[in-house]
């Protein structure tokens with residue numbers, strides 16, 4: 307590859323804060339809010355896109371709030387977020403589900419607005435349309451980041467940086483050890499979500515409940531879908547096979563769609579772009595093009611083969627193709643699938659997750675779910691880089707194996723882990739210690755005081 311040398315230059319320091327959160331998705335929002343709740347802590351949130359919420363704006367349900375025994379395992383600031391949406395009619399209850407354990411539908415637009423309100427109330431400075439492109443380091447300590455925007459390059463100095471970019475951009479730039487994908491280096495596939503309105507939901511639900519011999523549903527008894535309540539329908543493999551025989555090009559083995567906030571609205575999670583590394587813009591671009599084409603065919607398929615969709619039309623398309631997996635930190639502890647299946651308890655627990663290992667196969671169009679008996683702890687050490695200081699990682703770039711990430715990446719745990727990371731960042735400044743040396747019981751107490759659930 308042809309190379310050039312970029313000239314060094316002086317750049318302005320735009321700001322100096324205590325805690326800098328990079329990435330305004332579910333993890334980043336909770337991290338910023340939690341840090342700002344520690345008195346005297348100045349907090350800034352950077353976001354490269356034009357809205358807050360990350361994948362919460364894609365029409366996806368929040369997964370992971372309930373455990374397999376029906377108890378609530380995600381509480382604290384994430385639950386407060388849901389409560390405020392619920393007051394506005396923009397979130398549903400947490401519905402227990404045999405397949406996905408629990409589902410909480412949220413309104414994407416309401417989520418964007420509430421995120422803004424909470425950041426403002428909390429005194430968090432938000433800066434959008436900026437991409438974190440590099441870190442400022444002294445020895446092994448991160449001292450801030452470099453951002454790039456239409457204004458050019460600027461620096462932001464910070465005592466602690468919380469990496470909530472999903473892709474581990476800060477950790478990667480800071481030289482932390484990172485992992486990617488499965489044993490063959492292939493990550494879970496990406497999907498561009500879209501919604502359809504004008505669905506006759508009563509007809510759909512009755513057809514599914516009355517005719518299990520025609521409409522095969524994965525794992526869940528068909529009758530579950532009769533009530534007009536939150537659900538994700540996964541199945542209709544017969545219909546996919548028939549459509550393929552009829553010449554349709556369907557990229558997944560089974561049909562998946564989920565309720566939206568309106569009665570006639572369903573969000574479709576069926577495009578599938580495999581083998582794309584979303585940290586490479588060339589590959590991401592190709593993925594965007596492929597998924598938009600796939601969705602055209604999928605909408606045609608739904609109208610032709612799924613009862614109730616006959617008069618449906620595409621209403622909204624997610625603002626970007628959703629990325630399930632890219633880089634993961636290899637931190638002080640790597641959470642494993644065995645930890646999940648063993649319902650592992652850790653002394654340094656900072657969150658509890660009960661979501662199954664939900665693996666969209668990196669190759670091929672299928673998906674496998676594997677559950678633990680109850681729930682498992684997420685240890686603080688899985689947020690901490692092995693060598694680099696003043697940096698903590700939360701959300702889907704935390705330190706976990708490929709399969710463990712297939713569980714812990716969903717938004718309920720991502721929010722809870724974000725809350726813990728933001729709180730730790732602020733408390734470590736107050737305690738005058740490095741993040742890896744924080745007084746963990748004090749952190750746990752602060753989280754408990756905020757309503758976070760722990761197993762006793």
Ligand SMILES: Cc1cc2nc3c(=O)[nH]c(=O)nc-3n(C[C@H](O)[C@H](O)[C@H](O)COP(=O)(O)OP(=O)(O)OC[C@H]3O[C@@H](n4cnc5c(N)ncnc54)[C@H](O)[C@@H]3O)c2cc1C
Nearest residue numbers: 329331332333354360361369438471472628629701702717
């Ligand atoms: C197709 C799909 C379906 C899914 N289904 C569900 C589901 O039904 N329920 C569920 O709970 N979870 C689901 N997930 C998983 C879940 O959405 C994510 O794992 C979760 O959102 C991770 O949260 P996060 O905050 O770590 O990352 P994100 O939500 O990705 O947020 C990261 C934020 O950081 C910003 N950012 C990134 N890099 C930079 C940078 N360098 N500088 C500045 N800003 C940056 C991004 O713009 C983004 O806003 C799904 C994921 C996908 C892709």
